[in-house]
Amino acid sequence: MFRGVTHINLDAKGRIALPSRYRERLSGICDGHLVVTVDRDHCLLVYPLPEWEHIEQKLVRLPSLNRSARRLQRLLIGHATECQLDGSGRILLPPPLRDFAGLVKHTVLIGQGNKFELWDEAVWSQRRDEWLVEAADSDELPGDLESLSL
């Protein structure tokens, strides 16, 4: 399970160095093979390759003529790019993905269980503040969430 927030700087070539505490596990799980794709909230998702392949299988089995299915396939598989950790534990983010998430220099990497999320730092803190406000306002939660005990 990946957890926690880490501030990372993109270098001039668009590379990010993953925090060292994850590196050993990533070498073990996927030999440094990662897949980066997009998320609806204009951030990037980073999966270990085997984890991603599992999701991809579910996606490709969806019916091709269904509009929502096509949309999801195009967004997720369409943007999924395989990246390899280099000798210094860094990955190079392809320009299209960098542009999509508006990443310039200051970014944050968020551990999210089986994957990471990568945000522009300013966007992240702004969105987080919005969520806090929204969450405080709305007490009505959908089904399963009602019974959730933290």
Place this chain on the structure above:
Amino acid sequence: MFRGVTHINLDAKGRIALPSRYRERLSGICDGHLVVTVDRDHCLLVYPLPEWEHIEQKLVRLPSLNRSARRLQRLLIGHATECQLDGSGRILLPPPLRDFAGLVKHTVLIGQGNKFELWDEAVWSQRRDEWLVEAADSDELPGDLESLSL
């Protein structure tokens, strides 16, 4: 599985150079024989020949008297054009297909599992942004998608 976005420029003769990371696999699967056809969303579909033949078989078996079936056959089989990778890993797109998808110079190649999609870059990013908004709005997804966990 093909995945990921790549920006490619059409040259003055209407050729596109496929990204090198796919070339070896394409040589293996289909010896450089590709089939290009159209999609309902005004982009082009690029299949390795064996993969296309498989799809074509399914299409010709559809009931000929069904209007939507005829329509699909005319669109897909009717526009399917065989293209061969040249020595530099490029394919020449026939002018009718280029026109159909409105390809001028800046294009994007999208990996979609067993095939590629080829879009005009401007059209692609516009459509993608629309999908992101729609996807955020519509939570009603067909069966399997509901339970999809990314």
Place this chain on the structure above:
DNA sequence: CTCTAAGTGGGGAAAAGTGGCAAGAAATGG
């Protein structure tokens, strides 16, 4: 305070992408 390890930046070699040129084939007109 020092030593170590991680994060960051940069330089250089190699490879990929892109545009142009030229030779060959096809088509058209004389």
Place this chain on the structure above:
DNA sequence: CCATTTCTTGCCACTTTTCCCCACTTAGAG
């Protein structure tokens, strides 16, 4: 039927990007 022109296709060279390696800086631990 031959000659000229146009279009096509393969090849080559230049430019840009990518990848690998090394060095410097900063933070943290001993």
